[in-house]
Amino acid sequence: GESFARQERKYILEDIRDLAAAINPERIKGLKGSSDDLANPDYLRIKEQINLIRSASPIYHHVYLLGSRLGKVFFFFDFTHINGNADAAFPGELLKESPKELNAVFSTGEAFIGGPFINKWGIWLNSYAPVKDLTTRETLAVLGVDIDWAVWSRRIFKERFKGITISGIVWIILTGSFIVFQINSVVWQRSTFSEKILSLVVQSIGDGVII
Numbered sequence: 596g597e598s599f600a601r602q603e604r605k606y607i608l609e610d611i612r613d614l615a616a617a618i619n620p621e622r623i624k625g626l627k628g629s630s631d632d633l634a635n636p637d638y639l640r641i642k643e644q645i646n647l648i649r650s651a652s653p654i655y656h657h658v659y660l661l662g663s664r665l666g667k668v669f670f671f672f673d674f675t676h677i678n679g680n681a682d683a684a685f686p687g688e689l690l691k692e693s694p695k696e697l698n699a700v701f702s703t704g705e706a707f708i709g710g711p712f713i714n715k716w717g718i719w720l721n722s723y724a725p726v727k728d729l730t731t732r733e734t735l736a737v738l739g740v741d742i743d744w745a746v747w748s749r750r751i752f753k754e755r756f757k758g759i760t761i762s763g764i765v766w767i768i769l770t771g772s773f774i775v776f777q778i779n780s781v782v783w784q785r786s787t788f789s790e791k792i793l794s795l796v797v798q799s800i801g802d803g804v805i806i
Contacts, residue, residue, distance in 0.1 A: 607722050607742070608708045614648055615706075615724035615738040618660070623726055623735040628662050628669055629687040638686065642672055648740075649674050656719070657741035660726075661690060663701045668693045671736055697723055697737065704734045711744045718744035 618641060625637035632638040641660060649658045659673040673684040684690075690697075692714045696707050700723045710720035719741040725734040 604708050604720075607720075607740075608706055608724075610652070611708070611722045611724040611738060611740055612706050615726050618644060618726050618736075618738065620726055620728050620735050623662075623671070624728075626662075626671055626686070628664060628671055630685055632671070632686040638672065642674075645672055645674055652740075654742055654746060655740040656743045656746075657739070659684075659739050661697070661737045661739060662735075663698075663737075668697065668701075694721065696721070697739070700725055700737050701734055704732065710742075710747075720744055720747045 622637035622641055626632050626635060626641075645658050645660060649655060657674070660671040661668050662671050663669075668690040670684040670688050670690065671686060673688075694712055696709055699705070700707050704725050704727060706722070706724040708720070708722040711718045712721050713719075720743075721739065721741050723737050723739045726736040726738060727734055
């Protein structure tokens with residue numbers, strides 16, 4: 596179970612890194628981080644990419660692109676799906692609950708995955724990856740995804756249950772084999788004992804005939 600959880604986190608982190616790398620940093624430079632972006636071709640292209648990410652990866656409950664300005668984190672783009680309703684933040688809208696791990700991605704340029712994180716919408720496993728300038732390696736934006744902790748927990752539980760089931764089957768097979776071996780051993784011992792008794796009887800009969 597724990598090994599599966601670590602491996603899954605690793606896969607998600609690799610995935611979010613690849614997705615962030617697919618976003619053209621030059622398009623990020625063309626954004627203002629305000630409502631003016633709504634008609635910007637660069638914004639529309641990024642929106643299309645993020646919508647594709649959300650559609651291709653249903654486990655990603657929230658997908659968004661964030662910027663940092665004057666020490667505050669804001670949305671470049673947000674596609675949020677809560678209880679079946681789209682609830683997207685506008686470009687430039689501040690992220691009200693910003694975990695310190697997210698701020699660290701802006702400062703270090705290192706991707707991150709962790710959780711559970713709690714906000715008013717629920718409990719989440721969060722993953723963040725930087726979108727960097729190809730020349731200066733400066734972090735221009737951070738791509739974020741949130742995974743519903745309940746969905747994540749069910750995946751881990753199913754894997755643990757599968758492991759327990761497999762272990763149980765192996766235990767039953769081994770135990771059954773041992774029992775069969777013990778029965779065969781007892782049968783063999785009884786058979787050998789019976790053969791010895793029969794041999795003694797035959798010998799006794801032979802002795803009687805000689806007399």
